[in-house]
Amino acid sequence: MRRIDTSAWPCTIARAADVLGDHWNLLIIRQACLGTRRFDGFQTALGIGRNILSQRLSRLVDEGLLVRVEYEESRPRYEYRLTDKGREVYPILATMAAWGERWLTGPEGTPLVLHHTSCNHDMHAVVVCDKCQEPIDVRYVRAKAGPGFPRPAS
């Protein structure tokens, strides 16, 4: 059975989860953020099967997170580059990294440190409200229906 398609649910999380709720897609974007662009680069960095990688890259291109660019004219040679849509997934990854560091790190310490070059500090991602700048907590957030919420078919 094909995995259920949640991309049309009236929920932005469900829609995002349709593309991002796949560990390979997440890791491919992460890898792309680290500068990898070529098929073999992804393959060896992630140890993913070539067929799966091929499938995922096409999906990410279809969804507009990556673009496939020919970088050599004479022979078929392509590379995959992040689009703005793809690049903006990074905050999600950084948030996951912060969560992973907090909850999934053993006594040996975190394997990865993110350095923010614009302020020159090692950083952690924090998710804040754009209005009050305070870190968010589920208990103080309510989800309401917005303009695009389907009205009860009446």
Add this chain to the structure above:
Amino acid sequence: MRRIDTSAWPCTIARAADVLGDHWNLLIIRQACLGTRRFDGFQTALGIGRNILSQRLSRLVDEGLLVRVEYEESRPRYEYRLTDKGREVYPILATMAAWGERWLTGPEGTPLVLHHTSCNHDMHAVVVCDKCQEPIDVRYVRAKAGPGFPRPAS
């Protein structure tokens, strides 16, 4: 073949992706954040198969994102509640919601609006650096090896 296990990779994103890189897990946590606690509640809200749901809930309990609590003594009745570890996934979901709203919403507008009760505004999640409070962008973040990064076996 079983899906490859990335939970021990020296990368907090890969580790987090091992649990969160599954759309059902994400949606179950989302649903739990909305207040759902019971098996049938998740089942009907998400339309997920009962077997899959059962499997995912056990996984989330094993990973410590949920706890299974008996809420009726006479008969077997359990509910699933978020732990702190599970609750702290919310910022990731909120970030995904913001991304989904920006990139996956049609002309009809967003189906969901998040209301921040502590400042009483409709909000969007923004991911900032904890040191300088500026929104982050991949191009100004470098990943470095941290203390837990395996040293090259020499």
Add this chain to the structure above:
DNA sequence: TAACTGGAGTTCCAAGATGCAACCCTGCGG
């Protein structure tokens, strides 16, 4: 007392998805 109901899961099965390894195609370098 028998049948019914609701909650919480299992069990079964067919259709897909995954991982792995081997194979294909195209110019260039030696």
Add this chain to the structure above:
DNA sequence: CCGCAGGGTTGCATCTTGGAACTCCAGTTA
């Protein structure tokens, strides 16, 4: 002319999914 590098496809055995039916158990209803 051989081999290689880059970028994929193909085949296969094994898992995972989704759907639906079935199980258990203790109240409730008739």
